[in-house]
Amino acid sequence: MTAMPKPQDLTPAVRPDLGETMVQDFIRDGAHLFDQPLDPGACADLLARIKATRDFGAGLFLTEDEFDADPQYTGVNPRPGRNLLERFEDRLGFVENDPQIVEGITALLGPDYEILNKKVVCGVPARSVPEWLRQRILGNPVNNLGAYVRPQYRDVTYFYGIDFHQDLIDYKDREADFLTLYVYLHPVTHADAPLYLLQGSHALGGSMFPHNLTRIGDTDWLYHNGAHGDVVTRQKILTGDTGFAAIWHACTLHGTQPDAADHERISLRYLVARRHQGPTGLDRVNAKLRGPLSLTSTRNDLAADGSAQIKANTVNRA
Numbered sequence: 001m002t003a004m005p006k007p008q009d010l011t012p013a014v015r016p017d018l019g020e021t022m023v024q025d026f027i028r029d030g031a032h033l034f035d036q037p038l039d040p041g042a043c044a045d046l047l048a049r050i051k052a053t054r055d056f057g058a059g060l061f062l063t064e065d066e067f068d069a070d071p072q073y074t075g076v077n078p079r080p081g082r083n084l085l086e087r088f089e090d091r092l093g094f095v096e097n098d099p100q101i102v103e104g105i106t107a108l109l110g111p112d113y114e115i116l117n118k119k120v121v122c123g124v125p126a127r128s129v130p131e132w133l134r135q136r137i138l139g140n141p142v143n144n145l146g147a148y149v150r151p152q153y154r155d156v157t158y159f160y161g162i163d164f165h166q167d168l169i170d171y172k173d174r175e176a177d178f179l180t181l182y183v184y185l186h187p188v189t190h191a192d193a194p195l196y197l198l199q200g201s202h203a204l205g206g207s208m209f210p211h212n213l214t215r216i217g218d219t220d221w222l223y224h225n226g227a228h229g230d231v232v233t234r235q236k237i238l239t240g241d242t243g244f245a246a247i248w249h250a251c252t253l254h255g256t257q258p259d260a261a262d263h264e265r266i267s268l269r270y271l272v273a274r275r276h277q278g279p280t281g282l283d284r285v286n287a288k289l290r291g292p293l294s295l296t297s298t299r300n301d302l303a304a305d306g307s308a309q310i311k312a313n314t315v316n317r318a
Contacts, residue, residue, distance in 0.1 A: 018100060019107025022247075023281035026108065027288055030202030030252035031236075034100055037243030038183060042094035044242065047185040047266060049088060050120060054153060056264040057128045061148050064132040073306030076146030076154050078119045084155040085118055085268075092118075095183055095245075095268065104247065108179060108285070110276020116178055120156045123193035123265035126258060129160055139311035141210050141301050143258070157269075161258040163313045164198060164213060167271065168206050168250045168298060175294045176206065176250035176286065178273035184244040185266050190237065193259035195246070196318050198223065198233040201253040205291020209299040211253060213314050223253065228291035235318060249285065251293075255315035 025032040054060070078084070085092065095101060096115070105113055124145060126134065137143045141163040146154055167180050188194050198213075204225035212224040219235045233253070238246055248254065259265055274280060286293055303309040 018103050019281065022104045022107055023284055026202075026249055026281070026285045029199040030285075031197055031199065031246060031248035032104065033236075033238070034104070034245040034247070036100060037241055038098055038101075038245055039094040040242040042091070043183070043185045046088060046091050046094075049091065050084065050185075050266060053084065053087075056122060056124070056266075058130055060124075060128065060150060060153050060158070061130055061133060061145075062150055064130070067148055071147065071305075071307075073147045073302075076149070077144070077157055078155050082155045083118075084120050095181075095270070101181070101245065105179065105181070105272055108281040109272065109274040110278065110280045112275045113272050114275050116271040116273045118268065118270045121267050121269045122156050122158045123256060123259040123267075124158050124160050125261055125264055126160075127262060128264070134160075137308075139313060140308040141310065141313050142308065147306075159193070159256065161193070161313070161316065162255050163209075163315050164196070164211055164253040164255040165209050166206065166211075166251050166253060166298075167248075168295060169209050170298070171250070172298050173294055173296060177282065178250055178271050179247055179282075180250070181245065181247045181268075181270040181272060182238075183268040183270075184240055184242065185268065187241050188239055188244065188265060188267075189261070190239060191259075191261040192239075192263075192265045193256045193261075194240075194265075195238040195254050195256055196315055197236045197238055197246070197248065198253040199236050200231055201233045202249040202251040202285075203231050203288070203290055204228045204251075205289045205293060206251055206295040206298075207291065208295065208297060210301055210310070210312055210314070213253075215317060225291050251289070251291075257316055257318070 022032045143160040145158040207225040214222045224230045
């Protein structure tokens with residue numbers, strides 16, 4: 001009798017050149033979009049479990065009076081012990097053990113990389129954001145809604161659009177030794193707050209947020225980073241089906257417009273860092289950058305209490 005194949009024998013083979021392809025994509029674009037989606041069944045299962053934890057509607061939010069009685073702009077994002085994905089660790093193998101993900105990250109970071117952070121990110125549709133809150137945040141460059149969400153729901157990051165930024169923004173004085181992996185758990189169209197990624201923007205290294213960008217065509221932007229010069233970047237809108245996955249450099253500019261659909265956009269975001277002491281693909285990428293790999297100050301859009309102190313948003317003009 002012929003033996004049944006082991007489950008891993010059923011996994012489609014990863015292209016043998018994937019690792020080098022990813023390194024070259026990072027050198028050129030600062031990002032790689034995976035050809036094959038992650039397991040759609042596992043995505044749908046996890047999405048259903050996430051949605052079962054709460055109603056992603058207006059009930060997420062404090063009232064205006066409740067917020068004004070005790071405004072808190074910091075310490076409102078997911079953290080260890082308050083992170084929804086901690087409930088579903090046994091459901092994340094379809095991401096963390098996927099052959100193309102593992103091979104690609106290994107090529108860039110070496111074999112013993114570590115997960116710095118993983119969380120659920122929710123793009124909140126306009127219908128779920130209270131009118132008082134929409135008026136208050138209008139024009140803000142970073143509409144992270146955590147400050148306005150009820151404390152019991154702060155195990156997810158909620159956005160209503162975020163201007164072009166680098167993920168280095170959250171890591172002052174840290175070298176760009178990490179990557180961002182993003183996974184859509186359901187189909188994302190132009191209406192679902194897809195990510196806007198500026199290909200090649202990583203070439204100028206780290207720069208302070210908000211960034212100096214000028215639209216020069218339907219899909220191109222001129223990006224200026226002080227003494228480190230200019231680069232013309234191509235805007236790529238990351239729409240995709242269930243399981244769509246993309247990975248990018250810590251200095252690659254990306255953002256989203258507010259969710260224009262009638263439902264929330266729920267995704268996974270991983271930050272993955274190197275531990276390997278030997279040479280890696282990321283070393284080859286970073287050697288090509290014309291600007292700094294780390295910043296002593298990453299942003300100037302916030303007041304001392306963490307509230308927005310400027311009104312400017314470039315991605316909403318994309």
